Every structure is written in C-alpha cells, then in structure tokens.
Amino acid sequence: MAGSVLAGTTGVLVTWIVARTLGKAEAGAFFSATAAFVLAGGLAKLGTSTGLVYWPARLRATGRSHLLGPCLRIGLAPVVVFSLLLAVVMWAGAPAIARITAHDSPEMIAGHAAGLRVLAAFIPLQALTDVLLTVTRGYRSMRPTVLLDRVLRSSLQLLTVSLAGVSTLWAAASLPVFALAWAAPYLPVAVLAGYAARRVYLTGRPPGASSDRAERDRLRRDFWLFTGPRALAAVAQLALQRVDVLLVAALGGLGPAAVYAVAGRFVILIQFANQGLSQSVQPRLAEALSTGDRDAANRLYQVATGWLVLITWPVNLLVILFAPYYLRLFGDDYTAGTPVVRLLAVAMLIATGCGMVDMVLAMAGRTSLNLGNVLVALAVTIGLDVLLIPRWGALGAAAGLAGAMVANNLLPLVQVFRSSRLHPFGPGTRAAALLSIGCFGLLPWAVTGLAGRGPAGLALAVAVAAPVFGGGTWLLRGRLELGAFTRRNHPKEAR
Numbered sequence: 001m002a003g004s005v006l007a008g009t010t011g012v013l014v015t016w017i018v019a020r021t022l023g024k025a026e027a028g029a030f031f032s033a034t035a036a037f038v039l040a041g042g043l044a045k046l047g048t049s050t051g052l053v054y055w056p057a058r059l060r061a062t063g064r065s066h067l068l069g070p071c072l073r074i075g076l077a078p079v080v081v082f083s084l085l086l087a088v089v090m091w092a093g094a095p096a097i098a099r100i101t102a103h104d105s106p107e108m109i110a111g112h113a114a115g116l117r118v119l120a121a122f123i124p125l126q127a128l129t130d131v132l133l134t135v136t137r138g139y140r141s142m143r144p145t146v147l148l149d150r151v152l153r154s155s156l157q158l159l160t161v162s163l164a165g166v167s168t169l170w171a172a173a174s175l176p177v178f179a180l181a182w183a184a185p186y187l188p189v190a191v192l193a194g195y196a197a198r199r200v201y202l203t204g205r206p207p208g209a210s211s212d213r214a215e216r217d218r219l220r221r222d223f224w225l226f227t228g229p230r231a232l233a234a235v236a237q238l239a240l241q242r243v244d245v246l247l248v249a250a251l252g253g254l255g256p257a258a259v260y261a262v263a264g265r266f267v268i269l270i271q272f273a274n275q276g277l278s279q280s281v282q283p284r285l286a287e288a289l290s291t292g293d294r295d296a297a298n299r300l301y302q303v304a305t306g307w308l309v310l311i312t313w314p315v316n317l318l319v320i321l322f323a324p325y326y327l328r329l330f331g332d333d334y335t336a337g338t339p340v341v342r343l344l345a346v347a348m349l350i351a352t353g354c355g356m357v358d359m360v361l362a363m364a365g366r367t368s369l370n371l372g373n374v375l376v377a378l379a380v381t382i383g384l385d386v387l388l389i390p391r392w393g394a395l396g397a398a399a400g401l402a403g404a405m406v407a408n409n410l411l412p413l414v415q416v417f418r419s420s421r422l423h424p425f426g427p428g429t430r431a432a433a434l435l436s437i438g439c440f441g442l443l444p445w446a447v448t449g450l451a452g453r454g455p456a457g458l459a460l461a462v463a464v465a466a467p468v469f470g471g472g473t474w475l476l477r478g479r480l481e482l483g484a485f486t487r488r489n490h491p492k493e494a495r
Contacts, residue, residue: 001311003150004276008269010154014161015265018178019258019330021165025105028254029112030178031261032101035245037119037126037183040090042238044083044127047231048075049134050362055223056138057286070216072135072201074223079131083124090120101249101257108175108254115175122183125190129153132193136200140283144196148189150276156185229367236374237358237408243378244385244397251389252397260394262330263337263344264401266319270312270348277304278356286363289420297360298422303481305355306428310480312352313436314469316345321444321458340398347402353433354409355424361412364420370412377408428480435476439469 019027052075059067090097094116095109102108129149136144160181249257281304288297319326323341327334361370381404388396416422444461451457477483 001273001276001307003146004272005269007150007154008272010158011268011272012265013158014182015262016330017161017165019262019334022175022178024258024333025102025108025254026111026175028249028256028258028261029098029102029105029108029115029175031245032249032254032257033112033115033119033175033179034182035243036090036097036116037123039235039238039243040086040120040123041083041126041130043235044079044086044123045131045231045234046078046082047227047229047234048079048131049234050359050367051075051223051227052131052134053138053282054226054286054363055219056135057283058290061287061290067215067219068201068205070219071223072197074216074220075227076131076135079127080124083127087120087123090123091117094120101246102254103250105254111175115179118176118179119183122186125186126183129186129190129193132190132197135197136193137279138283139200139203141196141200142280144193144200145279148192148196150272152192153185153189156188157182160184226365226367229371233362233367233371233374236371236378239378244381244401247382247385248389248394248397251386252393256389256393259334259337260340260397262334263327263340263394264398266315266326266341267344267348270315270352273311274308274352274356277308278359280304281356282359282363285360289364294420294422297420299426301355301360301422301424302426303428303484305353305424306426306432306480308352308355309429309436310432310473313349313433314440316348316352317436317440317444318462319345321440321461325455325458337394340394343395343398343402347405351405351409353424353429354413355429357409357412357416357424360422361416364416364422366415366419369415369419373408373411373415376411377404380404380407431476431479435469435472439465439472443468 018030022030052072055071055075056068059065059071094113097116098109098112102112133145133149136142161178164178164181245257245261248260281300285297285300288294288300320342323338323345324335327337327341358370358373361373381400384400384403385397388399390396392399413423443465444458447461447464448457451460473480473482
C-alpha cells in the first residue's frame, strides 16, 4: 500500500509538471500519447497479468508444481512477440493517430507524432516489465512489484520528467523529449524485473521437476482458455481508463483533453491503492478458491475491501471538498474541471465500496463473465462519450466514465454473490465506510457551515476531521483487522 501511495503521488506530480510546463494543447497531446501507449501495452500483455498469477497459484495448490516452468514459458513467449508487433504498428500509425487527436491544433501534429513514435519503442519493455513482475506475484512475492514498479519506476519518471521540465527553461518545450523522459525508466526496470522473476522461479522450482508433452499441451490449452477472455477484458478495462482521453481529444480538442486528464488524475491514485491490495490478495484468493475454501476467500475479500474503503473514501471525500483548490495547483486554466472532479469522486465511492470485485470474479474462474461485464462498461463509456463530449466536453467524458465505473462494479458484484456467495460487505467494510463518511463528509459539512467554505474554513474542517478519523480507526482496529499489518503470517496461517 505504501508503494501504491508513492506511485500515485508521483503520477500526480508528473501531471503537475507537464501541465505547468506545457501549454494546454501540448499537455493534451502528451496525455493522449501516453494513453495510447498504456492501451497498447495492456493489449500486448494478452491477459497474462491474471493468468500468470492464477495458474502458478493453482498448480502449487493442486500438487502440480512440476508444471510451473512450462506455465511461465506458455505465458511469456506470446507477449514478447505481440508487443514487438504492436510497437511496429504504433510507430507506423503515429501520424494518423496524431491527425485524429490533434485535428484542432494542426501545428501540433508533427510533434505529437514524434512523441508517439518515441513511446512506441518502449511498448515491449512496458509489457515485459508488467508480465515479469506478475510472475513474481504468482510466487507470493510482492517485494519486486513494490520496489521496482511502485518505487523505482515511479521515482525515475518523476526525476526524468522534472529534468525535462527544467530543460525548458533554456529551450522550447518538446513533446518527444517529455515522452522519452516519461518512458525511459522502463528500460532499467525491465532488466531488474527479469532478474527478479528468474530468481523466484529458481528458488521455487521443485528438484528434478519434469513434465511430459501431453501435460504441457493440456496446460497450454487450459491456460489460454482461461487467459484468452481475460486478455480481451484487460484491454477493455484499460480502454475504460484511457480511451476517454483520446475521445475528448478527437471530439473536443486537445485543450479539453488536458483539462479532463488533469481533473481525473486523482482517480489513478485511487486505482493504485486498489491495485496494490488486489495484487496482494490475488494469489491467496486463487489458492482458496482452487481448493474450495469459500470461507477463507470471503474473509480475504471482505477484509481487503474494508482496508480499501478506509484508505480511499477519505481521499474521495476530500477531493470533493477541495476540488477547485486541487485544480488550481495545475494552473488557473484547469479550474473549469471542478464538476468533472466531483462527479468522478462520487463514482469512485461506489466503485471502491465494491472492493476488487473484478479480480474476485476472475480468480473464481469466471473470465467469460468478466469479459462481458467490461465490454458492457466500455460500451456505456463510449456511447455516453460520443453523445455528451461534443456538447459538454470534459464533463461529458466524466459522465461516460462514471457510468462505466458503476456498471463495471455492480454487475460483477451480483455475479460473484450468485455464483460463489462472496460479497465485500463485512464488518470492516461497514465500519470503514461509516467512519469515513462521518469524519470527511458530515463533519466538514458542519464545520464549514459555521466557519465558511473559504480556505480557512476548509483547513479548519480537515484539522478537526483528521484526528477524529485517526482516533476512530484506532478504536475500530479490531473490526478492521489492522493487526495484520503488525504480524507476519506463515502461508498455512494465511490460508
């Protein structure tokens, strides 16, 4: 969680540097280019970010550890080939993408295309970094993900983008320079991720492990039957998070795209928190569901959701409270995004209240349902975007994303309960939700009602709410099961 908070914070700082250094059109082009890069990298992973956790966990839990090596090769080889192919496609298609997203700023097209080509060269490194770190998580090792992705990559990106920003003091701001600065950290991180994956594999390899061809063929079939739907779902999930920026640029222009990207940056921070908890719970949940231990699976889901609500709901409620001041940090031109921030924050309250339900559905083996849900959500966001962006700009895109968030969480929530009788609403989740609403919703409303909604009144509200929240968390620590952070569990105890 600490690593996720660091990664989310550095992401906000990178956004701040780009927004303050580049003009709105240039910033919009940068955010559009990085959105295309993340989408391409997500497609290149072919769903293995789930498959390479689910299958190693399942193989160990069912006594088939001798198949771990073939499993990793089955997952890794196609990612290498496909990521190289996508890099070539994005390189060749960069001018066309630039013309579509920068149609309102013809002077930006050449620089935008150059930035896209710089990012295209790093697509294989991005995909390999994520997949190799997924391998380490499949072995229950979270440290490489935290140290290499959350800490090292995020810190290097902040450093290199800061240097690019400083360089503009004596030279004109350049999109390709910022794109290179943002993507370059994937090179050292990919190398270190490969070393970490090899180390955990060799450490966990059973002595004398071997498998016959029939076993490997059966595993390959089962692996891709499970992972194939998840590959499409993962791309659709990334599209939910990134395609709206591209649509705003194409339908509304680069300026509104920059406003929308800046206004929604806090969502990435919350998604990092969700991702950090999901990745920690994922291998244990897969093992519990593989062995039919529904009670353990339900407890993992509920405790993790309680922690997620405890961490993210205060952030969402504070963002609603401070929306105009939050946006002013990026520049006065961005304060028009205040309604966008508030709408997305309300949607995030609903989404995080459901916990990591999408991952739970996948770990229960329901990847086809998972794919269907994400496609429905993607259809919602694209449909609303096309209808609303021409009229409302960034707020229309926010309405599309909010609708998709609600659909993509409530649908799997019903399916998980009906199929496995799992739900996130345990005592910890209820306690965290009530505590957050009371401290950062009702209490600031009462304080600002007396002291005013100016900066002084808002500062007083937070000064009152924070210690009350801290005290309440301490009193409810048993119900929230926060003792897990102070003890080291053995694998048998964790199950």
